[in-house]
């Protein structure tokens with residue numbers, strides 16, 4: 324099928340919500356590269372939307388997919404399966420958590436966290452303690468609970484009324500958070516680095532400060548590590564940079580390197596409130612996806628992928644900062660590990676398009692931020708090539 328016909332059918336048969344889709348059709352991937360239906364090669368510095376941490380078709384992931392597909396694809400959660408048990412154990416052994424609930428996406432993992440926080444506070448404190456304080460400019464997903472938690476009206480517009488029980492305060496502002504927490508607050512929900520909202524890294528005192536506020540008030544600290552988790556920021560979990568632990572953490576994206584999965588991790592005392600029958604998911608943690616996630620996570624651990632992300636992140640950010648000397652439209656380069664934002668003095672869209680035309684896939688975050696989230700297996704040569712394309716794209720747009 325030729326590309327033109329495919330794009331015509333896409334315009335005809337899809338709901339129009341992905342209006343800004345690039346006019347290419349991707350057919351194949353290998354490592355840090357993908358190819359379109361016309362045979363053009365691209366360096367993939369988006370990794371989906373920060374998903375394929377181990378790159379495309381990583382041999383250990385592909386091997387796990389093949390084996391799981393040929394062994395047992397799906398059984399319901401009415402039965403135990405070894406991969407789901409092993410994955411839960413692995414996650415608990417490598418994080419603060421004691422228990423895990425599996426679902427299928429980031430939004431669902433956050434829905435679970437919201438339900439968990441409400442039920443925990445009701446059982447432990449009072450029946451009217453069900454408010455969650457989240458932050459402006461955050462992104463927590465598109466389902467109605469996660470959308471109400473999201474601090475960006477543009478995503479909520481048209482879908483009102485929002486689920487009640489959410490307050491939003493400026494990000495990285497402990498005083499505002501302190502003022503917002505009261506005896507109706509059951510949880511504080513934040514991203515340890517705001518990803519979609521523009522790659523905003525909070526001050527070093529922010530997470531420790533939130534931990535303290537939560538300890539004093541009895542509110543749960545929920546960290547949305549859906550974008551930051553699984554090594555992206557240079558540690559396995561982003562909270563490790565801060566030296567404090569959350570009560571609940573949500574994961575998705577990179578956890579199975581592109582096979583849909585979500586997970587909500589919690590401390591024992593908190594997790595216990597999800598009693599029999601209180602929550603569930605048809606597809607959550609099937610033997611298939613759990614096997615793929617085990618292969619992903621063990622590879623990330625065995626191959627010290629977080630350390631690599633930290634090193635390559637520094638390399639890429641240094642290169643981008645060097646470009647700022649020539650291109651004055653670069654206002655700021657920020658991020659941690661391989662979650663990188665380039666603040667621009669202009670809309671990021673034309674730059675994203677120019678990079679793609681030159682063979683580099685990158686993302687935007689908000690209106691004026693270029694976001695780079697390459698697979699964590701990139702090397703210096705890939706980064707040099709990407710930097711060359713970005714340099715030329717800036718030059719082309721300035722001309």
Ligand SMILES: Cc1ncc(COP(=O)(O)O)c(C=O)c1O
Pocket residue numbers: 372428429430431433462463464465514518519547548549550575576
């Ligand atoms: C921090 C964060 N939370 C939640 C989500 C929603 O995840 P999903 O699209 O899998 O529902 C995203 C997706 O970009 C995210 O970055």
